Amino acid sequence: MSVDIACVGFGPATAGFLTTLSRRLSASDLPPLESAAAPGLPLQVVCYERADDLGFGVSGVVTRARGLRAAFPDLDGAQIPMAARVKDERVLYLLDPLGASRRSASLRAADRTIRALRGVLPFADEALELPFTPEFLHKQDGFVFSMGQLMQWMSAQVLASGAVQLWPGTPVARALVEDGKVRGVRLVDQGVDRQGLPDAAFMPGMDVRAALTVVGDGPVGAVGRQLDAELGMPPGNARREWAVGMKFVVDLPEETRLEPGTVLHTLGFPEPEIFGFLYVHPDHVASVGIFVPSGFASPARTTYRYLQHYVQHPAIWRHLEGARLRSWGAKSLLESGRRGEPFLAGDGFARIGEGSGSTNVLTSSGVDEAFTTGVQLAEGVIALLEAGRPLTKEGLEEAYVARRRASWIEAEARIAEKARDGFQRGFVPGLVGMALAGLTRGRVSLGHEPPHPADAVGTLEDFYAGRIPAEELARLRAECEARGVPLHDALMDRAGWPAVPLDGKLLVSQQDALLMGGKVQAPPGYADHVGFRSAERCRACGKRVCVEICSAEALRPGADGVPSFDREKCVHCGACLWSCTGRLEGTDEVNLELRAGTGGLHSAEN
Template sequence: MEFDVVIVGAGPAGLATAIRLMQQAKAANTELTVCVVEKGSEVGAHILSGAVFEPRALNELLPDWQQHGAPLTAAVSQDDIYLFKNAEQASKLPGFMVPKTMHNHGNYIVSVANLCRWLAQQAEQLGVEIFPGFAASEVLLEDNVVKGILIGDMGLDKDGKPKDSFVPGMELRAKYTVFAEGCRGHLGKQLIKQFALDEGKSPQHYALGFKEIWDVPAQQHKQGLVVHSAGWPLTNDTSGGGYLYHAENQQIVVGLIVDLNYSNPHLSPFEEFQRYKQHPVISQYLKGGKRVSYGARAIAKGGLNSLPKMSFNGGLLVGCDAGTLNFAKIKGNHTAMKSGMLAAETLFSALSQGDEGGNDLTGFAEAIKNSWLYDELYRSRNFGPALHKFGTFWGGAFNTLEQNWFGGKLPFTLKDDRPDHAQLKLASEAPVINYPKPDNVLSFDRLSSVYLSNTNHEEEQPCHLKLKDALIPINVNLPKYNEPAQRYCPAGVYEIVQDENNEPHFHINAQNCIHCKTCDIKDPAQNITWVTPEGAGGPNYPNM
């Protein structure tokens, strides 16, 4: 099948690209064929985000969104920020001690999955074709030019042989292909390497973000209340922070973000999240409630210092596939949408002048540099490196000073050039962490959590978690780091099991995978590669 533009991923960036393309075509009274492919079973099935949403890009893209029923109904009414000193104590920070980027007046507590479902409706009304349940497995590359994508075969057994249900893959060819796969995109990662797009840049940095949705009693619910925290349970050499948002319908979303540059191989981000919910500031809202959904996803947080070149022969990278998140705001949806809109304007300008495709649209970089997107990323460029270099307290103090007094424009740039996977200490040099057993009231185990993510993969299919060397987990990672995959995976995918001779084996429960990409990022040997499973596999988030 051939199109003018193929877009990989129906998230905020991909859908904003599609809508803006068709808006321009309609205004110019020209024909344009645009296709969006989405590996989730439906639009929104793989979308997970906090989220406090800044509507700036949406206001530009669809100014009449309120009249058209956009799912933005819970306006932020109160912002509370705490420093958690320990498991019991916390200090609420006054406004002057909080970076102004963390203030949320005018923003909304939203389900980004539901926002994407609504954006998909707007795109389809404009004539965009959206294909959910189809995974883009390969880039069609000819003479170092991207010509489109290959939809993966479906109906293969675990050995890669066709079953009775086999359906061969399909080529989707395009003049230009936009990659909007989200953080650590499978194809985006390949393209960055293929075209050396990150040359001269700091390595991308990541965090692992957890999220749960709780139904709570009416007396504990304050729609519009936003709570953020720093400190406990994360120690000073493990940066990150927690959040709790009061959404509509007596629901609360709660989560913890753990930066993946942590050094202790015994640390379990999942268990840290379970501890976090026990803090009195958090538990007061959850007790008596019921957990109804769980998920986790990696977050690209390197910002401007890690932003690769976003154009190449025949295509563009947008949103979190490139890393446009503004970590100073802990927000990436509005910046992802803006990058998609700028990509659409760049593409339409080229196509309307008769461009037949395959070129490197270098004007995209100029469009970004002249936009508020670049200004935001420039002002927040020191935020993450400051936390990494100085720790939560002093890094936070630096960021408050820079953002509130200097507007993010101090005349120097902090850098963090050590990749996250290279930060682990040896297991013998790091303190062992003994986590409490789940109480099944506020804290839970991995498997019951994964159950709430509605994760499912066709069992008889090739494993989508590829080991470059099958011996490394037992021969290298186990003696050096007590094989951290057992702990950094939020879904219990990786286990060390003993055989009948009491010998250890590395076992992969690929069926549990919630597509967070943490293993692809944090494995110290960079031995695990996440590739797309069959289309529609993975989590099925209802309203994350």
């Protein structure tokens, strides 16, 4: 099958691309852009989305929405469910009320000082409110969105034009690369067993040839990573910094005093490295969640258990007591930003969105940047097509990459480039480094570029030194292995984290969060999308971070020493990929393979 433009993934970047392109295609006062693939017809544009519907599997956001408002000048929150203008924004430093988090001596001293001065500081509920939100972080003129609802709204705008087609539930297996040129995409096989072998109603993945393949499949997308592997990365660029964000969407208690548009940024708890947020949507709904970074030294980095403790922190719980879980989800964030930028364009392809290194970790903003890169590409493609020029590397460099380089995306990405390097030296230097980078517009920073995430993970023995003896760690590890469960709960229990008082409303088991919140499911007839290149390498791995971080407990200890994978639980967050410590020698590749797959979250409220 042939089309003119094939898009991979429908996230905010592709939404920006298709919004802009579809407006041009349906403009009746301009000459039509004709199809080369189907002569006589308008430009044939299709977008293949992995998830089972549009708006599934993406996460909530507070954004200044500069790019969004440029594209939709009359943008009104009332048009989009769960959208609200930002009205009140605060930053809270959360102290540890449990004594269980792993804090450095200097941080403990700082905590003691804060508690001693509680009478004169803005301190309440074990939290210190910062006097102001730093200029580089604030979103005061922006919006709180549910990304699922925003994406559904944008897809409706795009579809209403009738100019492009969006196909959910259709993962792209790989790009068709010939002599370094991208000629289209190959869809995944259907009617196969878990290993990908033909089964009932086998249907091999179809090749869709296209003059331009727009790669917007996110930070862990199969096509983007394939291009990185085949074409390499620009000199000096690499993907070193990641995080997994996990959130609850909750119905707040009826008597809540939180106003729509309230935004809380938090730091300091449940572990110093873990940042958190609470955004308030209209109609007594809020998003609350945390980010667990790849720089977090613990191999037992369970996001779900930490999120449960986060929501119970007194400064958060005072808003959430009595709340009920509506939705739940998780996703990876590529926090390398500009340093993780791949080749943005080549013959027959262009990269947009988070997978193109657009996320800004200093401003904690990614959606608006991703959307804007899509708009920039569309403007470039339209210019090339109107001029009758081919969609080659040279043309795309000139029409898209140059446009991006001249924009605020690039300028702010440069400022943010080294902003988080201080975290290589610890939590406090990390905060200082961010402040320095923000205040000096990137001219001053602390620290150094992080190592490959596989090399950043320490040992359990080091992480729990002085708290849990090595022999006990070995015993706990063996017991959990025998029971086929991750190690993190046993470790956190032992390290002093209290049991979570499940209430069946907000504090629920991880498996209930999949069902009640994420509504997770997977259609039959597709192969497992997580696998391992070498069983031996897995057996030799003493860390199993992939199992510990798995947002859905889809990866569990396996009988033969290789983690088992349950496709029906996977939410496609991709955290297993960058948490795998089995780095292949001489490459940035790891032993865990993450391929394109269907299913996952069935909630459009995240």
